[in-house]
Each structure stands twice: as structure tokens, then as C-alpha cells.
Amino acid sequence: MRGPLAGLLVPFAVSDQVVRHCERRLPFESGGFLFGDVLADEGAPQGMVTHFLPLETAMFSEHRFTPRAESVLHAVLLGQRHGKSLLASLHSHPSASPTPSPKDLESPCGFDSLHHVIVSFATPRPTWAAYRYVRSDGALALPVQSFIQL
Numbered sequence: 001m002r003g004p005l006a007g008l009l010v011p012f013a014v015s016d017q018v019v020r021h022c023e024r025r026l027p028f029e030s031g032g033f034l035f036g037d038v039l040a041d042e043g044a045p046q047g048m049v050t051h052f053l054p055l056e057t058a059m060f061s062e063h064r065f066t067p068r069a070e071s072v073l074h075a076v077l078l079g080q081r082h083g084k085s086l087l088a089s090l091h092s093h094p095s096a097s098p099t100p101s102p103k104d105l106e107s108p109c110g111f112d113s114l115h116h117v118i119v120s121f122a123t124p125r126p127t128w129a130a131y132r133y134v135r136s137d138g139a140l141a142l143p144v145q146s147f148i149q150l
């Protein structure tokens with residue numbers, strides 16, 4: 001598996017799709033996966049996002065996004081079939097800042113190379129942030145903020 005990406009580049013068509021998807025599901029959290037291509041010209045590789053695949057919600061909550069397992073599997077297989085890399089998980093924070101909650105850090109998905117994007121709707125204009133969750137000795141992973149360009 002490749003090393004961690006320095007950050008993510010998100011074109012407007014994708015960020016617009018994400019915002020519209022998440023806005024429609026307010027006040028509940030929602031989310032999905034960001035797929036794309038790895039750009040590795042010089043320096044650390046970056047992820048060029050090409051697709052947002054929404055995931056179905058298993059349990060409606062204003063404070064946690066829980067996708068349906070079969071929806072996750074379907075998205076991963078669809079990405080593979082189209083030769084795209086899974087770059088990041090994404091979920092919304094309807095009323096909180098785009099900072100990982102303790103719950104987010106309890107279940108970091110295990111992949112050090114995966115980014116975790118949070119889109120906050122606490123402000124009139126959505127705020128985006130990206131992190132890598134690094135394993136720590138404690139119960140919670142450590143969030144390391146990464147670069148995201150919209």
C-alpha cells in the first residue's frame with residue numbers, strides 16, 4: 001500500500017455535489033467516499049478527487065454518521081471497477097465545527113493512507129477540513145490535519 005498522501009484536491013463539481021447531498025440530509029449527519037487518482041510528480045503524492053460516492057445511512061443521528069455496510073462494500077467495488085483509488089472518507093457535521101469528535105477518532109477505519117474529510121454546516125458557508133487519523137497508545141487515534149484545496 002502506498003504511503004500517506006500530502007493532501008487532497010477537490011474540483012468544484014465534486015464539492016458542489018457533496019454540499020448538496022449533505023444539505024439535503026440536515027439536520028442529520030451524512031457522508032460518503034471520495035475516489036480519485038494519485039498524482040505523484042514530485043514531492044509527496046496528492047489525491048486528485050474525481051468522484052463522490054454517497055453512502056446510505058444506517059442510523060439517522062445528528063452527531064454521528066453510520067453508513068450501511070452493504071453501501072460501503074458497493075462503493076468500494078464500484079471504485080475498484082473504475083480503476084479509482086479510495087482517497088478519503090467524508091462526513092458532515094450539521095452544527096459542529098469540522099473537528100473530529102471522540103467518536104470519529106474511535107473508529108478511524110485503520111488505514112493510515114486514508115484521509116477523513118469533515119464538512120461543517122455550522123457556518124453559513126460550509127467549512128471543509130481533512131485529517132489523517134494516526135494510531136496512538138490511547139483509546140483514540142490522533143488527528144493530523146492535512147491539506148485540502150477546493
Ligand SMILES: [Zn+2]
Nearest residue numbers: 091100101104
Ligand atoms: Zn464527525
